[in-house]
Amino acid sequence: MALLQINREECIGCEACVAACPFGALHMDEERKAVVDDKCTACGACVDVCPVGALSLPEVEAPAAGLEQYKGVWVWVEQLRGEAGSISWEMIGKGRELADQRKTTLTACVLGYHVEHIAHQAIAYGADRVILVDDPVLEHYRTEPYAAVLVDLIRQYKPEIFILGASTRGRDLAGAVATEIFTGLTADCTGLDIDPETGLLRQTRPAFGGNIMATIICPNHRPQMATVRHRVFEMPAPDHTRKGEIIRVNPHLDEEAIATKVVDFIREEGQVNLADARIIVSGGRGVGGPEGFEPIRRLAEVLGGAVGASRAAVDAGWIPYAHQVGQTGRTVRPDLYIACGISGAIQHLAGMQTSRVIVAINKDPEAPIFKIANYGIVGDLFQVLPALTEEFRKRLHK
Amino acid sequence: MHAIVCIKQVPDTTEVKIDPVRGTLIREGVPSILNPFDTYAIEEALRLKEQFGGKVTAISMGPPQAIEVLKEAVAMGCDEAILLSDRAFAGSDTWATAYTLSQAIRRLGPFDIIFCGRQAIDGDTGQVGPGIARQLKINQLTYVCKIQHIDFDKGEIRVERLLEEGREVVESRLPALLTVVKDINQPRYPTFKGIRRASRMEYPIWTAKDLEGANPAYFGLDGSPTRVVRVFTPPPRSGQTEIIQGETVQEQAAKLVEKLLAEKII
Amino acid sequence: MEFQLSDEHRMLEKTVREFAAREIAPTIKELDRTHSFDPGIFPKMAEQGLLGICIPERYGGAGMDYISLGLACEELEYVDTSARVIMSVHVGLYSCTLFQWGTEEQKQKYLVPAAQGDVIGAFGLTEPNAGSDVVNLQTTARREGDHYILNGEKTWISLADVADHFLIFAWTDMEKKRRRDHSGISAFIVERGWPGLTTDTIHGKLGVRAGNTGSISMNDVPVPAENLLGQEGEGFKIAMSALDQGRYTVAAGATGLIRACLDASVRYANERQTFGVPIGRHQLIQQMIAYMAQRYEIARLLYLRAGWLKNQGIRNTRETSLAKWYACDAAFDSASDAVQIHGAYGFCDEYDVERFFRNAKGAVIYEGSREIHQLLQAEYALGYRQDRPLRCELPAYDPETWTES
Known part of the structure; x- marks a missing residue:
């Protein structure tokens, strides 16, 4: 089913494309010409590296007519019980940047009930304009009314770019809206920028379990939609003197016509799941005993993170297996992994080396963990951890 | 009761490694597997069948070898399995995939509930489920971790959805499309009887021609609003380790916290 | 083919x-x-x-x-x-x-x-003084009315302490016992809970420590006559035919152990670096890996052939013995090499290979020791041994009738 076209006359058998293909879809046949199989995803990685231009993909057709009517950058401001999450302000911050690059305005969409204060916050964080849809039907997030309202607004106002946070609600909503509008949607982006030549939104995201990055565009449909991962973009500082326009929209929603009702909300108490934890503080042989995990727990608590452990600590019976990180334990990929008294055996590294930032605290300056850490402190964890906990407490105002 | 499960064959991304020298993916020996999240979708559908009777149909879109995952679904207990495979579907993004699957589902006849995994581990978008729901104009319930109540006669369903802050309990109407998370169940292994049945069964392959009434312009690359323009390997973990020095541990701690805050991870 | x-x-x-x-x-x-x-x-x-x-x-x-x-x-x-x-x-x-x-x-x-x-069923053949030397069994079954009365001691019985039913081999003809004529041995199905039967667990094993191995003690255990398996005097043939299946599973299992050693060694050889390169680049490591790959393929072909013969209903004592002998030796050598490749890490239980090494030894001893299989293969080759048809053969596999309920 491959879409890649290979000009066999041109192919010189250099294998550059074979090496470049992230999916293993290309190989050389007995005549040393490139051939492609079904694994091809038409990503174009090979087209760029071919020295003789023997490879091509179907041309992106000329932009559809009328795209120039679409103007402005939109952000959906997610809120829960009248409180907007930090992810929304990160979107506003990024949206501001994109709007400035496109020399256009930034619009925040605030949907909910009794949420006018959020509209003002959105302006403070950088929106030029807020479309406020305040209605009892919108009190709780539900796909149908939220999608219906946004689809109507998009059809009426025609934004060029629309970004949402990649939260569970954001992904739920974006998928529904993009389908209805018939436009492209890129999930879970970690990078957004404007192509200076085409003015298109370049949306970069990890794929293949984070093993590769892909940049995606949406050339012929509008708005260009993307969801963005939490904590990827900087949270802007609010400026409460900023002025902006608030447009109030009456959605004409009928509660009776909506099949879905939110009937309860069960808050999760207690434990942080290791695999989902954003921050993990881990202890190894160096903690010396079960009580050695106390300073680790305290630091994890201040950071709102989970407690991990090396196999050595688990085997010694200092902490249950559920905490084990590594080849025989959990594989984790947090934003921050703090390894305390862990030497860094291969099977431990296998379970955590894709963490975004790794901090190693160890007495032994030769410990292998320092080779893969971003930051290291050579020292006694029983002195370093309390100091670190105190410092975080101060800085995070806890 | 008729439940439909949408499943996908994916490369086992946990087996993928990066060649440290060339910076490319090492794909030798990377097996193609049933998307792990989809096994929970199959399991939940089978549990409904055990409780209410009826049948479960598995459907997948992909190259001919994707039949393998349909066999797995049948071995677990699905009654029927259909593969959508055609050159015309090549290059589909999530929009075109959702469109094509929804066209096939329409052709399957009446159904009560559709299950999808929360996302596929190769694309990780989670968009196809909502896409199918919108195409079919049915209710979508994403990230479901528990079906609290279901009544096919009255068309009622009440589920728990696993969100960042906790579990939201939602009531809706059937037919509905559910995307499920791992917490919902523990998938069964294929039984030996199921394996025998799966290995002896015929698997219909539907092409674009079979999807009567569909608009061919919405298939494959033509029906895909997005284009991948560049694929690259993320920069490898830098070998640079910054050792934080200081006169006292307090000073070291302060410096480290400063740097971590600057990294915007806390 | x-x-x-x-x-x-x-x-x-x-x-x-x-x-x-x-x-x-x-x-x-x-x-x-x-x-x-x-x-x-x-x-x-x-x-x-x-x-x-x-x-x-x-x-x-x-x-x-x-x-x-x-x-x-x-x-x-x-x-x-x-x-x-x-x-x-x-x-x-x-x-x-x-x-x-x-x-x-x-x-x-x-x-x-x-x-x-x-x-759960177990198999009671081995005794403290009768392993390879089966006719040295001491357990007896004395006929009394419509019962047999069993007395004796079985040891090195896998699952002894957890099984519910046992296949027990005992002499029913005391004259033949004295003459060491194995046609005096019979087989019985014995249930746990019958008076006089007790079991125990053996501690301190080198390997298979997560498995149960133990002993069975029988003190005047009454066994109904209808629990005689086969005919009186067929016990030895029953035991030997049972071993055709037992040894087959041991051969197949040992093949899995070789693969486990190979996979663990390959993984480690790619990760672990010495002298600036992964140790897999060192030729002496490569040699050990090559042998494991070779042994795995041979062992697998041998056991699959034995399985195919069973499916066809063709006698396979010789082929099964060869598969068992080869696979168990090969598994032990592979596990030893796997520990070697892992170096000091292989010597501790940080990695699985030390367990593989301990586990691999047992199968070189049980279900026909290495030496017994060597003798068997030599005797087949020299023409000293041939297998005669049994009164009851293991039924051939039939895909139709086997799935009828």
Whole structure:
């Protein structure tokens, strides 16, 4: 089913494309010409590296007519019980940047009930304009009314770019809206920028379990939609003197016509799941005993993170297996992994080396963990951890 | 009761490694597997069948070898399995995939509930489920971790959805499309009887021609609003380790916290 | 000639692989370290159909073939020997033997619950003074009315302390016992709970520490005459035919152990660096890896051929013995090399290979020691030994009738 076209006359058998293909879809046949199989995803990685231009993909057709009517950058401001999450302000911050690059305005969409204060916050964080849809039907997030309202607004106002946070609600909503509008949607982006030549939104995201990055565009449909991962973009500082326009929209929603009702909300108490934890503080042989995990727990608590452990600590019976990180334990990929008294055996590294930032605290300056850490402190964890906990407490105002 | 499960064959991304020298993916020996999240979708559908009777149909879109995952679904207990495979579907993004699957589902006849995994581990978008729901104009319930109540006669369903802050309990109407998370169940292994049945069964392959009434312009690359323009390997973990020095541990701690805050991870 | 697994076999292999990875792997280190047998594995194996895998559905089994039995053993021992031992004893030695020799009544009463996994069977041949030298058995069965009275001591019996039913071999002809004429030995189905029968667990084993091995003591145990398996005096032939199935599962399991050593060694050789390169780049490491790859392929071909012969209903004592001898030696050598490749890490239980090494030794000793198999192979080659047809042969696999309920 491959879409890649290979000009066999041109192919010189250099294998550059074979090496470049992230999916293993290309190989050389007995005549040393490139051939492609079904694994091809038409990503174009090979087209760029071919020295003789023997490879091509179907041309992106000329932009559809009328795209120039679409103007402005939109952000959906997610809120829960009248409180907007930090992810929304990160979107506003990024949206501001994109709007400035496109020399256009930034619009925040605030949907909910009794949420006018959020509209003002959105302006403070950088929106030029807020479309406020305040209605009892919108009190709780539900796909149908939220999608219906946004689809109507998009059809009426025609934004060029629309970004949402990649939260569970954001992904739920974006998928529904993009389908209805018939436009492209890129999930879970970690990078957004404007192509200076085409003015298109370049949306970069990890794929293949984070093993590769892909940049995606949406050339012929509008708005260009993307969801963005939490904590990827900087949270802007609010400026409460900023002025902006608030447009109030009456959605004409009928509660009776909506099949879905939110009937309860069960808050999760207690434990942080290791695999989902954003921050993990881990202890190894160096903690010396079960009580050695106390300073680790305290630091994890201040950071709102989970407690991990090396196999050595688990085997010694200092902490249950559920905490084990590594080849025989959990594989984790947090934003921050703090390894305390862990030497860094291969099977431990296998379970955590894709963490975004790794901090190693160890007495032994030769410990292998320092080779893969971003930051290291050579020292006694029983002195370093309390100091670190105190410092975080101060800085995070806890 | 008729439940439909949408499943996908994916490369086992946990087996993928990066060649440290060339910076490319090492794909030798990377097996193609049933998307792990989809096994929970199959399991939940089978549990409904055990409780209410009826049948479960598995459907997948992909190259001919994707039949393998349909066999797995049948071995677990699905009654029927259909593969959508055609050159015309090549290059589909999530929009075109959702469109094509929804066209096939329409052709399957009446159904009560559709299950999808929360996302596929190769694309990780989670968009196809909502896409199918919108195409079919049915209710979508994403990230479901528990079906609290279901009544096919009255068309009622009440589920728990696993969100960042906790579990939201939602009531809706059937037919509905559910995307499920791992917490919902523990998938069964294929039984030996199921394996025998799966290995002896015929698997219909539907092409674009079979999807009567569909608009061919919405298939494959033509029906895909997005284009991948560049694929690259993320920069490898830098070998640079910054050792934080200081006169006292307090000073070291302060410096480290400063740097971590600057990294915007806390 | 077909060297490819069927779809059915491939799916079964994958299913058992996942079963072992999910149900056995997570706890095996702890169980092995504490010398604990987990009886909780029985219901899980039963539910999956493993405990009656190659028994027809009408006898409560899963209706798969003998190759499936081998593949399941390979996948289970890939994770740990203890799980494969359950298959060897309960399916290979006990259930298959009832299937081969039992009367319809015995099959209904004993095979059906065993194949469904409701009861666990064990095999009581070995005694303190009778291992390879079977005719040195001391256990006796004295006829008294409609019962036999069993007396004696069995040891090195896998699952002794956890099984419900036992296949016990004992002399019924004391004159032949004195003359060491094995046609005086008979086989009995004995139930736990009958007066005079007690079992015990053996501690301090080198390997298979997560498995149960023990002894059976019989002190005037009354066994109903209808529990005689086969005819009086057929016990030796029954025991030897049972070993054809037992040894087959051991061979297949040892093949899985070789693969486990190979996979662990390859993984480590790619990760571990010395002299600035992964150790896999060193030629002497490569040699050990090459041997493991070679041994795995040979062992697998040998056991699959034996399984194929069983499916066809062709006598396979010779081929099964060769597969067992080769695979167990090869597994031990591979495990030793795997420890060597892992260096000091291989010497401690940080990695699995030290357990593989300890587990690999047992199979070189039991179910026909290495030496017994060497003698057998020599005798076959020299023409001193040939197999005569048995009164009851193991039924050939029939895909149609085996799936009729």
